[in-house]
Amino acid sequence: GSDVRGLVCEAFDQIAAALPGPPTTVWVLAGDPDDEFTTGLAGGVNGTTAGSGKIWLHLVPLAGWVDRIPAAMAHEHHHSVWLGRHYEGKECQALLNYLIMEGEACMFAGILYPTGPQPWTQALTCDQEQEAWERMKPDLGATSHEVMAAFMFGGVDGLPPFCGYTIGYHIIEAYLRQNPDAEVEGWTAMDANALLVQSGYDGLVDI
Template identity: 35%
Template structure:
């Protein structure tokens, strides 16, 4: 009888542990499907794991913070947020986030996060985006509390169906929706057209960003973070034009973010106008149709220079 009692206790404890793990996972990940196509979406609230990280570093002064962060924050979400992601693999498996230097600031960011509002905003943006271009893969959006840095992106597509949101104090629901639409386009383009064996030219990357800006303007007209009315100025294009056929992603993103001799975010707007010039000539194309076009087709057939 005593043995039976011990077995019952062990079984009960096992059930409790299993229940706790399941409850934590359900709280961490909000899952839903497109109401018509059943396309799968998951929102991963990674910031909820930062408490584990903070408690661990307070107790453990011998283990490097990088390792603790990896174990407490990254490892539980690797499958959802990074596994098999094309750009993550290409970067040498470099994560978009690092162990926070200022936990007080990170906790302040976490305290501003309204989970229900974030879920609703991302859910709407993904469904609206999928209405234009569906995906055959699940789309996972992973949210990390991140101190604002003007030199870093605030959202990143890690690869097909893997979007990282580097959530700062400046986020609001509209910014989140537009950014998700932008990154969703990158995600679907990657799913359908990314080729590990090919390198991209500066022109390819400008057009790729331009397509995402065009797409966010279609999904959320008038709410784009980039200004579609930004004027085309020949003096800036003349600086960029000689480099269009270079296979230099670093230079492409220098142009995209701007700075030095170029206005801030110059490449986003230049890319948008490259795509707009093309679509002004081919007005019947759907987002699904123009997404597959190469940078060279967009540039040459769109008569960008003649129009602007």
């Protein structure tokens, strides 16, 4: 309804001020109430970036769902900007690029909306994270959709879903600990390998 439209427009103005991007159309769509991710971890708000300047929000009215819209939009806007500026026609190129892209989007959303739940950034215990990272490292250059999807969404034996999101987020977190004055425009543009090296991340973030 009009209330959701107003919230989307207001949030987008805030988000675009923090990270200017392309002219953008946001489609607000009815979500699938039978989709486990939308009604589970996503809390009724499932965002998709269909290309630079194209964001889909799939909504299922659940408790607290409206409060999740701004952070979901920030996440997708970061993807939209990244696709517009840094996409090289190779999708995410490799697993490491995918980790970094999702980690950056989660970090951007968290900076703007620190109370917005992002449970996929907390999918691992410390022991699980160390194990997941050791198992990922040989495949960081993998371009197989199957390999990337397994680490990002689930399918690796013994590892929980979304471990790639958690590790990607922790790589960015580690980078920002090492580079506290870095700005979003700068780290969004960084090469994934350089960012990983400069983060010092190796399976754990020192608190």
